[in-house]
Amino acid sequence: MSVSLTKTTVEKATQKLGVLGDHVQRLKEENSEQLQVEYDRLVEGLRRVEEERTNDQVLANPVLPDMILKEAVPGTIRTASHFISFLHRFNEYLKHRMRTKTVLIESPAAFLRDINDLMHIDRRPLRFCAERFASLMRTLELADISDFSSLVLITNFATLVSTYARGFTIVIEPLDEKSGIGHSCTLHLSCMDASIAIRPIFQRYHTVVITSGTLSPLDMYPKILDFDPAIMASLSMTLARPCIAPLIVSKGNDQVAMTSRFESREDVAVIRNYGSLVLELVSLVPDGVVVFFTSYLYMENVISTWYDQGIIDELLKYKLLFIETTDALETSIALEKYVEACDCGRGAVFFSVARGKVSEGIDFSHHLGRAVIMLGVPYVYTESRILRARLEYLREQLGIRENDFLTFDAMRQAAQCMGRALRGKSDYGLMRFSRKDKMGKLPRWIQEYITPGNINLSIEEAAIIARKWFPLMAQSFTKEHQLGISLLTEEMLREKELMGKKFGHVLEEFMRLAFDGNGCSSGCYRFICGSVHCGASKKGEKRFCIGETDK
Numbered sequence: 001m002s003v004s005l006t007k008t009t010v011e012k013a014t015q016k017l018g019v020l021g022d023h024v025q026r027l028k029e030e031n032s033e034q035l036q037v038e039y040d041r042l043v044e045g046l047r048r049v050e051e052e053r054t055n056d057q058v059l060a061n062p063v064l065p066d067m068i069l070k071e072a073v074p075g076t077i078r079t080a081s082h083f084i085s086f087l088h089r090f091n092e093y094l095k096h097r098m099r100t101k102t103v104l105i106e107s108p109a110a111f112l113r114d115i116n117d118l119m120h121i122d123r124r125p126l127r128f129c130a131e132r133f134a135s136l137m138r139t140l141e142l143a144d145i146s147d148f149s150s151l152v153l154i155t156n157f158a159t160l161v162s163t164y165a166r167g168f169t170i171v172i173e174p175l176d177e178k179s180g181i182g183h184s185c186t187l188h189l190s191c192m193d194a195s196i197a198i199r200p201i202f203q204r205y206h207t208v209v210i211t212s213g214t215l216s217p218l219d220m221y222p223k224i225l226d227f228d229p230a231i232m233a234s235l236s237m238t239l240a241r242p243c244i245a246p247l248i249v250s251k252g253n254d255q256v257a258m259t260s261r262f263e264s265r266e267d268v269a270v271i272r273n274y275g276s277l278v279l280e281l282v283s284l285v286p287d288g289v290v291v292f293f294t295s296y297l298y299m300e301n302v303i304s305t306w307y308d309q310g311i312i313d314e315l316l317k318y319k320l321l322f323i324e325t326t327d328a329l330e331t332s333i334a335l336e337k338y339v340e341a342c343d344c345g346r347g348a349v350f351f352s353v354a355r356g357k358v359s360e361g362i363d364f365s366h367h368l369g370r371a372v373i374m375l376g377v378p379y380v381y382t383e384s385r386i387l388r389a390r391l392e393y394l395r396e397q398l399g400i401r402e403n404d405f406l407t408f409d410a411m412r413q414a415a416q417c418m419g420r421a422l423r424g425k426s427d428y429g430l431m432r433f434s435r436k437d438k439m440g441k442l443p444r445w446i447q448e449y450i451t452p453g454n455i456n457l458s459i460e461e462a463a464i465i466a467r468k469w470f471p472l473m474a475q476s477f478t479k480e481h482q483l484g485i486s487l488l489t490e491e492m493l494r495e496k497e498l499m500g501k502k503f504g505h506v507l508e509e510f511m512r513l514a515f516d517g518n519g520c521s522s523g524c525y526r527f528i529c530g531s532v533h534c535g536a537s538k539k540g541e542k543r544f545c546i547g548e549t550d551k
Contacts, residue, residue, distance in 0.1 A: 001191040003157040007184055010094050012150040017088055020148070023140050024080045034139060035080055074125040077132050080139070086125060087133075087151070090158060093119050097172060098185040104172040105389060108161045108189075111170050126162035129155040157189055167193030169389045190386045192393040195226035202227060214415040216443045220408050223398050234444040241477065244449045245469050246418075249277060249462045260294050260376025271302055273459065274375050275311035280463045282318050282349055286470065287367035288342040289319065289349045292417045294376045296326060296353050302375070303351065315349065324352040331357055342368050354378030359417045370470075378413045379406055411441035418446065 027035060077083040093115050115121050133155040137145055160168065171188040191197070202208060208227075215221065218232050251257055252273030257264075264270050282289055293299035303323070306312045315321060320341045322334040334350070335358070341348035352358035355378060364372075380387055394400040442450075454465065479487060 001160060001197050003153055003160060003189045005094060005098075005153060005157060005187045005189075007095075007098055009150045009153055010091055010098065013087075013091050013154050016148050016151050017084055017091065020136075020140075020151070021081070021084050023142065024084065024136075027080075027140060073128050073132060074122075076122075077125045077128060080136055083132055083136060086121075087129070087154070089119055090115075090121060090126070090129075091154060093121070094154070094187065098174075098187060100172055100185070101174055103174065103385065104170075105385065106170050107165075108168050108170060109165055111161055123162045126158045129158035131159075157187075160191075161189055164196060167191060167196050167393075169386075169393070171385050171389065173385065188386055190389065192390050193226075193397075194224050198225050213419055213445065214412050214443055216411065216415065216441060217408060220400075220405075223400060224394075236448055237445045241473075242449060243473065244446065245465070246446055246450045246454060247457055247462045247465060248450070248455045249457045249459060251456070251458050252276060253459050255458070260298065265298060265301070268305065271305045272309055272311075274302065275306045275309060277459050277462070278349075278373060278375075279311055279315055279318075280459055281371055281373060281466060282315055284463060284466045284470065285371040286474075287345075287347055287370050288338065288364060289347075289371045289373065290358070290364055290369050290417075291349060291351050291373045291375065292354045292359060292378070293351065294354060294378045295381070296356075298376075299323075299351060299353055319347040319349045322348060322350050324350070324356055324358050328357065335362065339368060354413050354417050355380075359413070371466075372418050374414055374417060377410050378417070379410045382406065407441055415443050415446065 024035070077086050096118070112123050112126075116123070133151060137148070142148075161170070169190050169192055171190060172185065173188070174185045210221065216234065218234060222229055222232070249258065252269075253276070254269070254273070256269045256273055258270060258273050258277070278289075278291055293302065303312070306315075312321065320338075322338045322341075324331050324334065338348045338350050350358070350364075354374075382388075391402045391405060394405055395402060457465070483489065483492075
């Protein structure tokens with residue numbers, strides 16, 4: 001629900017408002033009745049949106065409160081021409097605010113007060129901008145609405161800033177926040193309160209199940225999302241073989257600590273040890289290897305040093321190298337060629353960034369990801385003004401300490417990256433971490449496979465473990481090996497004695513949770529497909545369940 005506007009965005013919006021005005025004028029001349037029909041509908045209010053929400057057809061973003069949907073659209077923006085003129089005035093005000101030379105942080109209330117004083121723009125018409133713009137686009141029946149993305153951003157900004165007085169912060173940055181230079185200005189409307197986005201879900205449904213493989217630590221989510229869970233549990237994976245091998249490699253063969261701390265990032269010895277680790281594993285691991293860096297800048301610096309040290313040349317003797325960039329098209333092509341290299345047996349290494357495109361949505365199943373290497377803990381950029389504003393909000397409003405949230409966020413991203421390599425019960429993959437003090441923050445399905453012998457390893461010790469582990473995983477593994485353990489037939493499901501033996505501990509855990517005051521008083525729970533459902537919901541009651549499951 002956050003929106004960021006740049007000078008380029010508002011300049012494009014000015015151009016598109018002119019184009020939109022031409023379309024409206026043409027429609028007036030050719031089919032004025034269509035505009036009149038839209039006007040009459042807006043006089044009645046946003047009943048269509050309210051009906052869609054009631055029928056569960058769509059839940060719009062930005063989420064409008066129910067009371068707004070029952071109101072009529074203000075007269076100042078009902079006609080298409082008046083609405084376009086209104087957007088022109090609002091856009092000019094945004095340009096005015098972007099002329100600042102200093103960083104400004106203010107609340108939505110202060111922003112609305114200033115726009116009312118300077119432009120005499122009231123809060124009420126701003127609240128309807130997003131839906132009014134969507135209505136206009138439907139009326140004009142434009143073939144390609146992607147050209148008007150700048151106007152979508154501006155109208156969403158207007159609706160959000162005028163709808164939510166709390167839980168949002170406005171940050172205006174005249175310079176690039178990392179480099180401190182440049183002439184572009186960015187206006188951020190940042191959502192500090194995550195519960196705003198999920199609140200409509202909680203209000204509408206009686207039973208809500210939040211389940212994922214990367215929810216650790218579980219106790220953070222009820223605080224951030226503002227709900228009381230009926231059940232909160234972390235479930236392990238049911239595997240027929242130890243197909244996960246997490247290794248915590250914390251030092252090089254020269255005993256120099258391997259860390260991505262800011263003060264050690266330029267240390268040549270640390271970078272060389274990281275390179276030696278990657279090179280050693282690449283020479284041992286078959287098929288595909290994915291390496292995650294903490295940021296694009298850090299990745300560029302490390303790769304540059306590895307070129308100078310000759311590590312890249314050595315790496316290319318074993319596998320082809322592909323690198324993720326900030327350009328989406330380049331990254332897509334690199335991924336395509338990476339898959340081709342793995343499919344043909346040549347093998348490949350993919351250098352990517354935590355929080356990037358690859359870590360968020362690309363699956364490296366089976367031979368595409370036999371090893372995932374994390375080079376450092378992927379902490380978010382801590383000097384970001386938006387992040388600092390959010391940390392202040394979490395500390396003052398929710399009592400969450402800054403370090404707790406930063407570690408929670410970083411380890412969630414690390415688990416997300418590690419999960420790229422394990423996409424099924426027959427899959428297997430090697431995982432490399434660097435900090436044993438962060439083990440408790442990892443998901444249970446990773447923690448269970450971290451043994452004392454896999455902690456505080458040197459590069460050579462990690463290589464020895466990998467040499468023994470991969471031949472074991474390469475053995476034939478069929479469905480027959482998994483039956484009764486990680487796979488169940490229909491006949492097995494009908495055998496109550498077998499099911500009680502296999503999953504009795506799971507049922508006992510949920511029954512205990514049900515009667516200890518944290519769950520339903522009836523204790524009527526069912527475990528279905530890795531998700532917890534409450535079977536005792538009565539009309540008017542709410543059931544919120546949160547759980548961490550396997551894939």
